Amino acid sequence: MNTLFDKIWDSHVVQVVEEGPTQLYIDRLYCHEVTSPQAFDGLRRRHLQVFRPQQVFCMPDHNIMTHDQGSPELDPVGRHQVETLDKNCAEFGLTEFKKNTPENGVIHVVGPETGLSLPGMTIVCGDSHTSTHGAVGAVAFGIGTSEVEMVLASQCILQQKPKSMRITINGALQPGVTAKDVALYLMAQLSTSGATGYFVEYAGPVVENMSMEGRLTLCNLSIEMGARGGFIAPDETTFAYLKGRKYAPKGEAWDKAVAQWRQLRSGDDAVFDCELAFDGADIEPRITYGTNPGMGIAITGSVPTLDEVAESEQASFLKSLRYMGFEPGERLLGHPIDYVFLGACTNGRIEDFRAFASVVKGHKKAPNVVAWLVPGSWAVLKQIQEEGLDKQLEAAGFAIRQPGCSACLAMNDDKVPAGKYSVSTSNRNFEGRQGPGARTVLASPLVAAAAAITGRISDPREFLQA
Ligand SMILES: CC(C)[C@H](C(=O)O)[C@@H](O)C(=O)O
Numbered sequence: 001m002n003t004l005f006d007k008i009w010d011s012h013v014v015q016v017v018e019e020g021p022t023q024l025y026i027d028r029l030y031c032h033e034v035t036s037p038q039a040f041d042g043l044r045r046r047h048l049q050v051f052r053p054q055q056v057f058c059m060p061d062h063n064i065m066t067h068d069q070g071s072p073e074l075d076p077v078g079r080h081q082v083e084t085l086d087k088n089c090a091e092f093g094l095t096e097f098k099k100n101t102p103e104n105g106v107i108h109v110v111g112p113e114t115g116l117s118l119p120g121m122t123i124v125c126g127d128s129h130t131s132t133h134g135a136v137g138a139v140a141f142g143i144g145t146s147e148v149e150m151v152l153a154s155q156c157i158l159q160q161k162p163k164s165m166r167i168t169i170n171g172a173l174q175p176g177v178t179a180k181d182v183a184l185y186l187m188a189q190l191s192t193s194g195a196t197g198y199f200v201e202y203a204g205p206v207v208e209n210m211s212m213e214g215r216l217t218l219c220n221l222s223i224e225m226g227a228r229g230g231f232i233a234p235d236e237t238t239f240a241y242l243k244g245r246k247y248a249p250k251g252e253a254w255d256k257a258v259a260q261w262r263q264l265r266s267g268d269d270a271v272f273d274c275e276l277a278f279d280g281a282d283i284e285p286r287i288t289y290g291t292n293p294g295m296g297i298a299i300t301g302s303v304p305t306l307d308e309v310a311e312s313e314q315a316s317f318l319k320s321l322r323y324m325g326f327e328p329g330e331r332l333l334g335h336p337i338d339y340v341f342l343g344a345c346t347n348g349r350i351e352d353f354r355a356f357a358s359v360v361k362g363h364k365k366a367p368n369v370v371a372w373l374v375p376g377s378w379a380v381l382k383q384i385q386e387e388g389l390d391k392q393l394e395a396a397g398f399a400i401r402q403p404g405c406s407a408c409l410a411m412n413d414d415k416v417p418a419g420k421y422s423v424s425t426s427n428r429n430f431e432g433r434q435g436p437g438a439r440t441v442l443a444s445p446l447v448a449a450a451a452a453i454t455g456r457i458s459d460p461r462e463f464l465q466a
Pocket residue numbers: 034035062126127128129142409
């Protein structure tokens with residue numbers, strides 16, 4: 001009780017159905033092209049309008065190509081979904097950030113960076129990684145397509161209130177350890193179902209000292225621990241990040257909003273259904289070795305041996321290793337790789353490009369590596385160019401692509417071929433996620449950069465500039 005989650009949730013309750021779900025008011029609905037078509041079809045079938053069109057923002061991101069965005073998608077299914085979103089937005093009078101325009105990008109990158117996602121809000125989208133927006137101090141979670149229809153029609157949703165969990169990360173992170181490593185560490189500790197049924201508040205000195213980009217990465221991966229969502233109480237870092245953003249309040253309205261947002265924290269006497277604490281000093285740069293994001297190790301570590309795995313999980317563990325082409329007990333440092341992907345709503349922000357470039361500095365891309373460097377949005381791309389990171393990376397043999405979900409999931413042209421190893425800054429390493437038969441090793445932008453210049457799984461700490 002008296003948690004920040006309770007405060008935001010309770011202030012959005014329209015009514016509680018006796019022994020049933022809560023009707024919750026939604027401040028923002030985001031829609032992309034993959035999970036919205038049937039929702040719009042449903043509205044048409046029922047002759048309904050969108051109830052609060054000014055609170056709905058749409059953009060294509062999954063299917064769009066990361067090259068030649070002026071042309072239609074080469075893949076007919078993708079092209080159809082992108083065109084259908086355009087038509088639906090026009091028909092229902094919704095704001096759309098169309099592909100190949102300055103406000104487009106991956107929704108979970110665009111929402112916070114435009115100031116559409118603000119502290120204290122309830123935010124939903126037909127996409128599991130909606131948890132990302134929790135980094136600004138919002139209650140944000142993914143919903144299904146029938147729920148998208150419900151929110152379009154009523155700006156409300158029916159939900160069971162989740163349980164609350166607080167994860168405190170004490171101490172400080174060592175050099176070369178990023179928010180991504182924190183998330184991969186938490187997933188390995190909790191497993192991919194460890195937070196099922198909970199909404200997580202991240203707290204403690206490590207989180208307080210994290211940049212907004214880092215917080216967005218951490219909250220992004222909440223869903224991969226099974227959590228309904230994850231969020232961080234807004235503070236000066238949040239306010240500094242949001243100030244002046246296009247859709248954030250301005251002038252007097254800004255001052256008033258910040259005064260209100262300062263109240264958004266869990267009480268000192270807050271009681272959580274579950275409390276966990278970790279020490280930031282225990283976290284090393286990490287990689288995954290298996291086919292779910294919880295199957296991870298420190299980069300200097302080894303794949304578990306069979307006797308380290310619970311008997312009930314041994315069969316799936318071995319299946320996973322067979323897919324990945326790794327052996328139990330194997331050290332992965334030095335293992336050759338073929339592809340590197342920097343991007344996604346996990347690590348497609350400016351700080352991620354700065355981190356990647358900092359490792360690359362003074363080196364060249366390994367000739368055998370195919371590297372896809374994909375900004376999460378056009379705004380990120382613009383900043384990359386303004387900072388000259390594009391020139392720096394191009395001189396080292398890299399090319400920057402146009403924004404989109406890209407190789408995060410094989411729904412567009414950027415697919416990793418079967419059997420090839422990809423070090424990827426995205427959030428999922430499931431079988432076939434980056435292409436049929438593709439082998440994904442999840443990691444931070446620093447680890448991805450070290451792999452890109454050596455052609456192997458490498459410890460980025462060896463390349464950190466003093
Ligand atoms: C396509 C969409 C439904 C999906 C999600 O919900 O997460 C995708 O974004 C993903 O990352 O797997």
